Amino acid sequence: MKASSSRIECCQGDIARQDDMVAVVNAANAQLRSGGGVAGALHRAAGPELAEAGRPLAPLHPGQAVVTEAFGLPNRYVIHCLGPVYGVDEPSDELLAACYRHALQLAERHGIESLAFPALSTGAFGYPAAEAARIALATVMDTLPHCPTVRRVRFVLFDAESAELHRRTLASLEGGSG
Structure with a gap:
């Protein structure tokens, strides 16, 4: 998918x-x-x-994002986002959207051309996967036009079911925006 001149990808893999x-x-x-x-x-x-x-940057509050070096990872940076705990941190939809928006804004500020997201808040934090995918992808699509440095966004999902959910959600959002 292309949002302005940026590309959004969804795949199964290891973040x-x-x-x-x-x-x-x-x-x-x-x-x-x-x-x-x-x-x-x-x-x-x-x-x-x-x-x-990360120690001097903590604690984070839900919706916040900070950036550090990546150290032993094959990347230059890690953007850390604290997603909301579903049913506890409210309004959870706005806090989850803020994570993605703030991560992209940090990427823009640091000249980061490509970044990979996991499905934030869907594991131990209990966010329903379909709702989280819709919020994540819609927020990224809405935010990317304001982050011209960011050329590629990849959603890296742990299992095939999550990857397919993200692909279907992306396709439905693309259909609704054209």
């Missing part, structure tokens, strides 16, 4: 192995420490320096 992306997005916890899921995978691949770099 810690996106060698062709300048930045990857971490589904962070408030303290920017290692954890399970995406945060655990990125911290393991990056090494202990990632947690050290």
